[in-house]
Amino acid sequence: MIEKVEYIVVISVATCFLLIIFGYSFSLFFSMFINIKRRIRGENSKLRPCASCGHSISRSAHLCPNCGHNYGKESGIYNSIIACFILGVFTLGAGIGALIEFLPDFMGKR
Secondary structure (H helix, E strand, O other): OHHHHHHHHHHHHHHHHHHHHHHHHHHHHHHHHHHHHHHHHOOOOOEEEOOOOOOEEEOOOOEOOOOOOEOOOOOOHHHOHHHHHHHHHHHHHHHHHHHHHHHHHHHOOO
């Protein structure tokens, strides 16, 4: 009985871990394709309109100088095509490696 509970816990934890890794990899590749689409359309200018007042502000601005709208801290890594690709490949490889490691557990052979 205890072995079955341990087996279920191990499988549940491994499944959650794999879903998180593959989900993060998917989000990185999705960000990469969004950035490629922006570059093709020419939306890679240094300025963007403020969501609150519409004035042009820098893409790296945390606050609008006109109305004070807070954009918070934005990560620059998701705006880079190369960084998204490299991290996406790395996390995809880590996910595949973890899947290979946990595969005997999923098949019940350990």
